[in-house]
Amino acid sequence: MSTAKAPPPSKLAMVPFVSVDHMMKLVHAIGLEQVLIGLAEYIEQDFRRWEMFDKTPRVASHSSEGVIELMPTSDGEVYGFKYVNGHPKNTKEGLQTVTAFGLLANVGNGYPVLLSEMTLLTALRTAAMSALAARYLAPEGARVMAVIGNGAQCEFQVAAFKAICGIDRVRLFDVDPRATSKALVNIENMGIDVVPCTSVEDAVSGASIITTCTADKQYATILTDNLVGSGVHINAIGGDCPGKTELHHDILLRANIFVEYPPQTRVEGEIQQLSADHPVTELWRVFLGEAPGRSDRAEITLFDSVGFAIEDFSALRFVRDQLQKTGQYMNLDLLADPDDPRDLFGMLSRAKLENSG
Amino acid sequence: MSTAKAPPPSKLAMVPFVSVDHMMKLVHAIGLEQVLIGLAEYIEQDFRRWEMFDKTPRVASHSSEGVIELMPTSDGEVYGFKYVNGHPKNTKEGLQTVTAFGLLANVGNGYPVLLSEMTLLTALRTAAMSALAARYLAPEGARVMAVIGNGAQCEFQVAAFKAICGIDRVRLFDVDPRATSKALVNIENMGIDVVPCTSVEDAVSGASIITTCTADKQYATILTDNLVGSGVHINAIGGDCPGKTELHHDILLRANIFVEYPPQTRVEGEIQQLSADHPVTELWRVFLGEAPGRSDRAEITLFDSVGFAIEDFSALRFVRDQLQKTGQYMNLDLLADPDDPRDLFGMLSRAKLENSG
Numbered sequence: 001m002s003t004a005k006a007p008p009p010s011k012l013a014m015v016p017f018v019s020v021d022h023m024m025k026l027v028h029a030i031g032l033e034q035v036l037i038g039l040a041e042y043i044e045q046d047f048r049r050w051e052m053f054d055k056t057p058r059v060a061s062h063s064s065e066g067v068i069e070l071m072p073t074s075d076g077e078v079y080g081f082k083y084v085n086g087h088p089k090n091t092k093e094g095l096q097t098v099t100a101f102g103l104l105a106n107v108g109n110g111y112p113v114l115l116s117e118m119t120l121l122t123a124l125r126t127a128a129m130s131a132l133a134a135r136y137l138a139p140e141g142a143r144v145m146a147v148i149g150n151g152a153q154c155e156f157q158v159a160a161f162k163a164i165c166g167i168d169r170v171r172l173f174d175v176d177p178r179a180t181s182k183a184l185v186n187i188e189n190m191g192i193d194v195v196p197c198t199s200v201e202d203a204v205s206g207a208s209i210i211t212t213c214t215a216d217k218q219y220a221t222i223l224t225d226n227l228v229g230s231g232v233h234i235n236a237i238g239g240d241c242p243g244k245t246e247l248h249h250d251i252l253l254r255a256n257i258f259v260e261y262p263p264q265t266r267v268e269g270e271i272q273q274l275s276a277d278h279p280v281t282e283l284w285r286v287f288l289g290e291a292p293g294r295s296d297r298a299e300i301t302l303f304d305s306v307g308f309a310i311e312d313f314s315a316l317r318f319v320r321d322q323l324q325k326t327g328q329y330m331n332l333d334l335l336a337d338p339d340d341p342r343d344l345f346g347m348l349s350r351a352k353l354e355n356s357g
Numbered sequence: 358m359s360t361a362k363a364p365p366p367s368k369l370a371m372v373p374f375v376s377v378d379h380m381m382k383l384v385h386a387i388g389l390e391q392v393l394i395g396l397a398e399y400i401e402q403d404f405r406r407w408e409m410f411d412k413t414p415r416v417a418s419h420s421s422e423g424v425i426e427l428m429p430t431s432d433g434e435v436y437g438f439k440y441v442n443g444h445p446k447n448t449k450e451g452l453q454t455v456t457a458f459g460l461l462a463n464v465g466n467g468y469p470v471l472l473s474e475m476t477l478l479t480a481l482r483t484a485a486m487s488a489l490a491a492r493y494l495a496p497e498g499a500r501v502m503a504v505i506g507n508g509a510q511c512e513f514q515v516a517a518f519k520a521i522c523g524i525d526r527v528r529l530f531d532v533d534p535r536a537t538s539k540a541l542v543n544i545e546n547m548g549i550d551v552v553p554c555t556s557v558e559d560a561v562s563g564a565s566i567i568t569t570c571t572a573d574k575q576y577a578t579i580l581t582d583n584l585v586g587s588g589v590h591i592n593a594i595g596g597d598c599p600g601k602t603e604l605h606h607d608i609l610l611r612a613n614i615f616v617e618y619p620p621q622t623r624v625e626g627e628i629q630q631l632s633a634d635h636p637v638t639e640l641w642r643v644f645l646g647e648a649p650g651r652s653d654r655a656e657i658t659l660f661d662s663v664g665f666a667i668e669d670f671s672a673l674r675f676v677r678d679q680l681q682k683t684g685q686y687m688n689l690d691l692l693a694d695p696d697d698p699r700d701l702f703g704m705l706s707r708a709k710l711e712n713s714g
Contacts, residue, residue: 020693072425097698103440
């Protein structure tokens with residue numbers, strides 16, 4: 001019965017969804033290096049308007065096996081949040097340690113405007129954030145990077161440092177040589193020299209940038225004090241939750257430390273090893289020119305990276321702005337949107353007529 | 358080049374998604390009354406194991422126009438959260454005041470197991486919760502309900518009270534007669550007597566249950582003290598955020614008050630008008646038999662409903678358990694899941710080969 005046919009959902013009721021497959025195609029349509037550069041630009045823009053953001057701490061649900069977190073933020077016009085889990089044991093079961101998805105919504109009416117996978121996008125934005133920080137902090141002319149820990153984040157870091165900082169040689173080390181072999185294969189076609197190393201000491205030799213991205217959920221000492229010479233930038237990715245650190249305490253005391261959001265980093269970052277009043281510099285102030293970055297060639301700079309909600313917000317903004325150009329999304333019928341907003345029940349009833357008609 | 362073809366995403370990487378269209382079809386496949394009864398059963402089960410749940414307060418992002426909230430909870434095995442907005446001005450622009458979606462995930466590995474629309478599902482679970490509370494609190498033999506406020510929630514309440522409490526007559530009033538007309542049409546085929554009324558006083562006449570579900574975001578007095586006689590159960594839905602109440606203060610003083618979760622209801626419910634130590638009874642204790650419900654026929658009972666995260670969790674559990682039976686879902690490629698969990702970058706690279714191959 002055609003007269004009972006419900007109208008199709010309105011435009012606002014449909015939410016663009018970027019699946020993992022869409023995200024991979026979107027990255028290749030734009031080009032991996034251009035995506036990393038774009039993400040760094042969006043993150044830098046958002047950090048430069050830091051004070052406009054509503055900075056809620058992440059909401060964590062802990063269990064014995066891991067954590068599930070919601071990371072919301074808003075700039076007053078757009079609201080975003082990320083769902084992300086962290087389960088270190090997952091790898092042993094053939095699962096990802098971290099999976100994620102995220103959403104943007106219109107603050108004015110509360111309607112979602114984008115739903116996206118964020119496992120890949122988080123890996124990309126983490127690397128873009130690292131390289132962006134290094135552009136302000138690494139010694140001038142740095143071309144060689146050591147990467148300690150050759151797991152899921154390793155090659156993203158390499159690609160971002162090549163695209164954004166001009167790194168042309170990487171030295172890889174992992175306690176598991178299979179991880180290094182995997183990374184070698186992936187880096188092979190990047191147009192960058194890659195050297196597998198036999199120890200941390202070997203890897204950091206001659207490197208001006210040291211990236212640590214190991215995954216153990218425990219206090220570890222990937223870098224001991226004697227391994228870090230002057231004039232180095234350390235990009236510490238892996239220490240990102242309470243009880244999980246990678247650097248020896250003494251390195252922290254020698255370093256000029258830069259962070260995303262101190263209230264979060266003091267709990268989750270390397271600096272959980274230090275007193276709560278140990279001086280750190282917020283990166284948004286460096287990006288704005290309000291605080292100095294590296295002050296001399298001999299200094300050790302440290303980006304104590306834990307990942308902050310605004311980076312996810314920036315990444316989702318970037319993806320949203322690529323949708324029309326790439327067409328890599330599908331519309332999801334996520335929101336009930338009856339013609340008369342008070343007639344939600346009527347919409348439900350008419351769907352029955354339509355199905356039986 | 359067929360050898361480079363990436364394997365399809367694994368089963369765990371696919372997340373069942375229930376769209377608005379699926380939800381409507383799922384409801385009709387099972388039957389509206391059976392869905393409401395099922396939801397009430399799941400909510401009752403979960404309230405009876407109240408102390409197993411991680412009860413985080415909702416995380417709200419307020420703006421001048423409304424609020425966007427994340428409502429997480431977990432029973433230790435399953436984690437759930439709901440995204441929900443509240444924008445009272447939306448109706449004037451032809452949009453829903455409230456839209457919502459939700460997610461269930463496995464606490465053990467953090468992988469999502471269900472993504473679902475929740476605009477319709479919230480309307481259904483709110484009504485099921487109201488009727489469940491009334492089954493414990495309303496005077497025996499109650500058959501007539503007044504519904505003050507005939508907006509989006511009205512007909513869901515009527516359907517739930519019919520299915521769960523055996524109500525056979527409803528008396529409707531709204532300041533906007535068009536809202537009442539809309540509700541009349543929708544209730545027409547429910548097998549229940551429906552009487553449009555010209556005033557609140559007219560509507561409550563002869564009713565043993567009074568449901569208030571108006572939508573103004575302001576202190577309102579939908580029910581004044583003189584309108585409420587003895588032996589009545591009040592089901593107050595509309596007072597559900599700071600500054601939004603429906604009942605006169607004096608009614609609250611005469612009533613035996615029942616709530617979902619006191620820390621939330623004291624901020625958001627009718628009892629925000631009372632002192633912070635005014636006695637209230639938690640419904641989970643009533644369901645468990647640890648606290649009395651209605652103690653005599655003459656008493657005024659009040660369910661000060663604001664909506665709690667566990668109700669959404671129960672509703673999502675119910676939906677998940679209907680998926681195989683109804684087939685009303687589609688699988689979303691939401692999670693990146695490479696064969697080797699450390700080889701996220703390789704998965705991305707192989708997708709490029711596959712597309713160009």
